[in-house]
Amino acid sequence: MEQERQHIVMLPFMAQGHFIPFLSLARLILRRHPSSTITIVNTPLNILSLRSFLPPDDPSYSPVHFASLPFASSDHNLPPNTESSDSLPGIDSLPLLMLASESLSPHFDRFLSSLDPSPLLLLADIFTSWSLPIARRLQIPAFTFSTCGAFGTASFSSLWLHLPHRLHPESPSFPVPGFPPSFRLHRSQMSHYMRVADGHDAWSTFLRRQIRLCFSSAAALLCNTVAEVEPSALRLVGEICQLPVLTVGPLVDSGHRSGREPGIGVAECVEWLGAHRPASVLYISFGSQNTIGAAQMMALAEGVEASGVPFIWVVRTPAGFDMTAEFEAERWLPEGFEERAAQGRRGLVVPRWAPQVEILSHGAIGGFLTHCGWNSVQESLSRGVPMIGWPLASEQFYNSMVIEEIGVAVEVARGVQGDVDARKVERVVRMLMQGEKGREMKEKAARCEEMMMAAVAEDGEKKGSSLRAVEEMFEMAYAMKQDTAFEIGTIPKNGIE
The missing domain is CATH 3.40.50.2000 (Glycogen Phosphorylase B;)
Structure with a gap:
């Protein structure tokens, strides 16, 4: 029995x-x-x-x-x-x-x-x-x-x-x-x-x-x-x-991904992040099934570059195009963007997929610009990383509401069709990564991390x-x-x- x-x-x-x-x-x-x-x-x-x-x-x-x-x-x-x-x-x-x-x-x-x-x-x-x-x-x-x-x-x-x-x-x-x-x-x-x-x-x-x-x-x-x-x-x-x-x-990813073809390996990511100060790098990813519009992508690139904040950005072909196609940086990003990002390790553009768990676990990461997919939200909070929300589909809009309500995120844009202001992107990125409100969000994210650890802890x-x-x-x-x-x-x- x-x-x-x-x-x-x-x-x-x-x-x-x-x-x-x-x-x-x-x-x-x-x-x-x-x-x-x-x-x-x-x-x-x-x-x-x-x-x-x-x-x-x-x-x-x-x-x-x-x-x-x-x-x-x-x-x-x-x-x-x-x-x-x-x-x-x-x-x-x-x-x-x-x-x-x-x-x-x-x-x-x-x-x-x-x-x-x-x-x-x-x-x-x-x-x-x-x-x-x-x-x-x-x-x-x-x-x-x-x-x-x-x-x-x-x-x-x-x-x-x-x-x-x-x-x-x-x-x-x-x-x-x-x-x-x-x-x-x-x-x-x-x-x-x-x-x-x-x-x-x-x-x-x-x-x-x-x-x-x-x-x-x-x-x-x-x-x-x-x-x-x-x-x-x-x-x-x-x-x-x-x-x-x-x-x-929290049911979060173990980090193992032999079934994926990464745009960058774990060792290369860790080496790149190791050259940056603690909590100084912004990680940007819209998940494995989502992407933003072409004009939105341009505005995001302009805003992030203007902020001066170092970043790792996982890119996919914009909405309305074949998402399985190769990403063309010269077509979808501002002219010379990748080259300028590479200078002085100011930014790293990664096609299609990156080892997200390992990236979020690194001490150099100070924020996560995310589509608010629930897996990504939990992976971020379980490592005490605050977020910038950009929900695109499904229940992501409501996940964004939750993390804003508990004070660990701020929403910068919404959906794949709306206009995106590069100046707003710049302002929000600086607020999260360098401002007083961002510091408060980091503290609240750290408290969420403690609650998540306690939920699966056992002591006698x-x-x-x-x-x-x-x-x-x-x-x-x-x-x-x-x-x-x-x-x-x-x-x-x-x-x-």
């Missing part, structure tokens, strides 16, 4: 930004329950990618296994061998991949049905909630995992379920169902796809279906956040989803909040397995545990 109860099946959505938190969650679970076996299920190419993310010769991951499900991207009007959002030519193709992911359902059903004994629990991505009815039929306790924070999850879910901006077509801001009456969201804090959604488009069809399945069929919702960092947001998301909410963050009988959440998930699953009269999927919805 013990063996049966220690097998956990994980089903992440088909995106690198989802793989990393799932692997980190697996590591956290195995730290508390080293006798467990974890099977991560996905498509063949994604399994190869997931394997490559594991540090070589790390025995802590030996209980992690992989199972692949057949998937033919060309059957869904996607380019051949497209199994992850990272391999899409642009974000316009993402709805095709999302809808295509539901075609995995019969294959996953066969896989889950074949397991004997049945697993203790299923941990599904909120975007793979289509798997919950399968687990329910097989009487396997099913939990959903949001790779976002609590406020981001609450905002994203309520907005897609209700599309409240459509009820206020003439107003630039509007209330959001489930939020306090005084709360208003601005239209600029929505992605283009959400602004034009009518409830019947591909984005709405997929996301509404998954969110509703999550809220109706999960035993609990796991959030990639720290209870002490987002206390009020936890209450909010619990009221919106009417599920127990368990915080299991005393355990951090995220470790306690893992224990609570196991206890819920054990109880559901043992109670033969308990119908999987009809868990009392009591809000925050």
Whole structure:
């Protein structure tokens, strides 16, 4: 019976930004329950990618296994061998991949049905909630995992379920169902796809279906956040989803990336950073799937250069162009920008990808200009690095709101279509890196780092909040397995545990 109860099946959505938190969650679970076996299920190419993310010769991951499900991207009007959002030519193709992911359902059903004994629990991505009815039929306790924070999850879910901006077509801001009456969201804090959604488009069809399945069929919702960092947001998301909410963050990247072709190696980065004073370098990156507009890129370059602050900038082809194409500095950056940056090591321009964890961990980094993807936010805060926010899509707008609210970030721009003032960029960069407000933000970021470390710390009988959440998930699953009269999927919805 013990063996049966220690097998956990994980089903992440088909995106690198989802793989990393799932692997980190697996590591956290195995730290508390080293006798467990974890099977991560996905498509063949994604399994190869997931394997490559594991540090070589790390025995802590030996209980992690992989199972692949057949998937033919060309059957869904996607380019051949497209199994992850990272391999899409642009974000316009993402709805095709999302809808295509539901075609995995019969294959996953066969896989889950074949397991004997049945697993203790299923941990599904909120975007793979289509798997919950399968687990329910097989009487396997099913939990959903949001790779976002609590406020981001609450905002994203309520907005897609209700599309409240459509009820206020003439107003630039509007209330959001489930939020306090005084709360208003601005239209600029929505992605283009959400602004034009009518409830019947591909984005709405997929996301509404998954969110509703999550809220109706999960035993609990796991959030990639720290209870002490987002206390009020936890209450909010619990009221919106009417599920127990368990915080299991920070689930941050281990730093290993054999599956990536870096634009720069770790050793070169460390050597370059070593030539700079502590907390003097600004790191700039918009993540693995996002990029800014061409005119915005020019303005950002002009503003950063005018600030005089040393920088490392990870660049990608601008929005509206093939994001998989090679970056052309002479086309997308001011004339002579790279050459001037190289003089005196004032700046380092890196194409496509850089070892972000190692960069943020270096003492020379004093700030991070980020798209506010939740993985990046947590990687920054867990190292005490304050941020300049430039949210571009999805829940990034709401992540930006959170980190501004707690005083560890300031927003410089928003979206991929708006005008960007180079003088504002210069002013904000100097404020963060050299000003009194920037010093205060660094102090608050350091306090967040302490809270994040405490959440996963263990001192005898005393355990951090995220470790306690893992224990609570196991206890819920054990109880559901043992109670033969308990119908999987009809868990009392009591809000925050």
